[in-house]
Amino acid sequence: MAYFLVRNVLILAFLLLIPPFMGEFWAYQLGLYFIYGLAALGVGLAWGQAGILPLGQGMFVAxxxxxxxHGxxxxxxxxxxxxxxxxxCVLVAVLAFAxxxxxxRGRFEQGPSFSxxxxxLTLAAFQVANGWSSVTGGFNGLRNIPGLPGLDGFLDLYYLIAILLGLSIAAVDYLVHAPIGVLWRAxxxxERRLAFLGYDVAVIKAVAFAVASGLAGLAxxxxxxxxxxxxxxxxxxxxxxDLVIFAAVGGRATVLGPVIGAVVVGVLSAELRDRFPWWEIGIALFFIVVVLRLPGGLMTMLAPLRRFSSARTSVRARSTAPEKPRISTSLSVAFEDVRVRVGDVTILDGLSVRTGExxxxxxxxxxxxxxxxxxNVMTGMLPRRGGRIVIDGAVVLRPEPAIVANKGVARKFQTPSVFPKLTIDENLAVALWAGRWCGFDLLRLGLFGWTSPLLEEMxxxxxxxxxxTRPASALSHGERQILELTMALITEPRMLLLDEPCxxxxxxxxxxxxxAIQWARGELNLRIIIIEHDMELVRRLANRVVVLHQGRFLADGSVEEVQRNPEVRAVYVGGSR
Structure with a gap:
């Protein structure tokens, strides 16, 4: 926290000390570029942190x-x-969130469509602004707008803009390093893994877009x-x-990058405009060079300094996370004549099966x-065409990953599903926070110190x-399998779904x-459903075995009973049923 305060105080001091060295003209110019930087700061937050590329932030600025x-x-x-x-600011933030x-809502990986x-929307807004003359002044716009009361000249307004920019940079810097920032990056x-941990991904992404648009509103x-x-x-x-270009040139994944991009492009444009008749070509070439040589933006050149600042991040003391509200009994599930069809292919054909004791x-x-x-159909990844799914005695009409997860179901996939760009600690923290945070907890840095007895055991x-601090992308396949299993377990579910866990x-x-699975089962009193081909693993773990064939229930019983079943033997070794 101390390093955060020093860093942002220095940034604000730098912004306030510029005018004596630059004069009133440049105070006016930089004030305008800082305004652009505010809007670009929001683009960087949405694009670089939450993975949302907004192509219409000019609408919110307007x-x-x-x-x-009018005010x-x-x-x-x-x-x-x-x-x-x-x-x-509040108006545009609310509109953006809604x-x-x-x-x-209810959609995953909508990035390109959202963009x-x-x-x-911005194309429509431009037409409305041109045509609604009574409100917008039409093509000529609103003119002779008075300045803010009590501010004389461009220099006074510069200081207000600089202070608000400095405070906005500090706020974004805090947010991206707070738990909410980790969830944005997750x-x-x-985002599918995030939903399977019980998070409302639509709200998390909407909050990021609302903050970004609030910054555009301030601009x-x-x-x-x-x-x-x-x-x-x-x-x-x-x-x-232009705002997207500013963020890309400066570095969309950094806090300062979009602001630096706005100022650099603005200054270059101002200098080249009066000296070079084809100045737009010069700016375009500059942008191309930056994209090709510095894909991470101009802030890439400061990467060693950023690594130094990361190394100075203090290790937070661990504290026991709040207990998660949880029913101590294991969870039941029943499939009643469930049918799933994709195109002409029948996936499940009247499947009826339920858990027992x-x-x-x-x-x-x-x-x-x-x-x-x-x-997949139980957790909302496949739509069903018929039948019912009953979880813990309640019919689930439209299963969704977050809804099912919040009922106490955790899932580990066949192919490890973690957050590759996050560290091991961040992966574990995202799972541990699920169902435990409330109110404004996601703004508290103390959440990074949360742990639990189950996590310490793992x-x-x-x-x-x-x-x-090791990134999940650097883990081996086996380590990712174990990391995902740990993430599923520390949510303390009542039912654990494992798809070929080993x-x-x-x-x-x-x-x-x-x-570890056997220990966790006893510790949490949970029910485990395992999809498995390895019969040795089935013998060691299973109390009951269910056999499926061509999307239908075939047989169930103990391992020995299933192995003796003639229909099962026919399916596995060939022959007619």
């Missing part, structure tokens, strides 16, 4: 600018006019008094595209029997989990994982 302009024109020199600034939550929607990395609110006019060009795609249920069957599809069993593991790793 909305806030028009709102502020200043109506209130004149009254100090109340300052309320137009936060009002404009739009994003609606688009992302195109924002593009369509959503960008693997628009300052633009109106700084320029004394607002034209429809602000709402156009050209300006929205068994602690560990293994589902086996030849390839294509519908084993993984059974888990760290003791698998030593690589203690190497917390695939790709060595003999020693397999033994350790089996031992």
């Amino acid at each position: 909305i806030a600018a028009y709102v502020t302009a 200043l024109l109506a209130l004149g020199s009254s100090p109340i006019a300052y309320l137009a600034l936060p009002a404009a 739009f994003a939550a609606l688009v992302f 195109l929607m924002t593009l369509a 959503a960008a990395d693997n 628009g609110a300052l633009y109106a008094p700084q320029q004394n006019l607002v034209t429809p060009d602000l709402a156009g795609f050209a300006f929205s595209g 068994e602690a560990v249920l293994c589902v086996i069957g030849p390839n294509g029997a519908g084993k993984t599809s059974t888990l 760290r003791g069993r698998f030593q690589f989990l203690n190497d917390g 695939a790709g593991l060595s003999h020693e790793e397999t033994a350790a994982v089996i031992d």
Whole structure:
């Protein structure tokens, strides 16, 4: 925290000390570039952190600018006019949240579609701004907008812009290093896994977009008094595209990058415009060189300094996480005549099966029997065409990953599903926070110190989990399998779904994982459903075995009973049933 404060105080001091060395003209120019930097800062947050590329942020800048302009024109020199600034920011943030939550609800990986929607909105906003003359002034815009009360000249307004920019940088810096920032990056990395941990991914992404749009709103609110006019060009795609370019040039994955990109491109444009008739070509070439040589933006050149600052991050003391509200009994599930069809292919054909008193249920069957599809339809990854799914006695009409997870179901996939771009500690933290955070906890840095007895037990069993700063992308296949299993277990579910949990593991790793599963089953009193081909593993774990064939129930019983079943033998060794 101390390093965070020092870093951002130095940034603010630098911004405030520029005018004496640059003069009033450059105070005006830099003030405008800083306004662009504010909007680009939001683009960087949405794009670089949450994986959302907004192509229409100019629309939010324009909305806030028009709102502020009307406020200043109506209130004149009254100090109340300052309320137009936060009002404009809140307005666009609320609009952005509502739009994003609606688009992302019930949909995964909507990045390209969302970007195109924002593009369509800004094109529509440009047409509205041009045509709604009574509100926007039409093509000529709103002119002669008064400045903010009590501020004389560009220099005074520069200091206000610089202070707000410095505070915005500090706020974004804090957010990206807070738990909510980790969740944004997790959503960008693997939003389906985030949903299977019980998070409302639509809300998490909508919050990121709302914050980004709030920054665009602040930029628009300052633009109106700084320029004394607002034209429809602000709402156009050209300006929205410029904001994306600023973020890309500076470094969209960094906090300062988008601001630096806005200032650098702005200064270059100002200098080249009067000296070079084809200055746009020069700017375009500069952008191309940066993209090719510095894909991470200009901030790539400061990577050693950023590594130094990361090394100075203090290790937080561990504290026991709050107990997760949990029913102590294991969870039941029933499939009643469930049918799943994709195109002309029947996946499940009237499957009826339910859990009983068994602690560990293994589902086996030849390839294509519908084993993984059974888990997929239960957790909302496949739509069912008929039948019912009953979880813990309640019919689930439309299963969704987060809904099922919050009922107490955790899932480990056949192919390890973790957050590759996050560290081991961040992966574990995201899983541990699930169902335990409340209110504004996701803004508290103390959550990074949370642990639990179950997590400490898994760290003791698998030593690589203690190497917390190691990125998950650097783990072997077996280590990713174990990391995902640990993430599923520390959510403390009532039912654990495992799809070939030991695939790709060595003999020693397999033994350790089996031992951990058996320990966790007793510790949490959970029911486990395992999809497995390895009959030796089935013998060691299963209390009951269910056999599927061609999407239908075939047989169930103990391992010995299933092995003696003639229909099962016919399916596995050939012949007629």
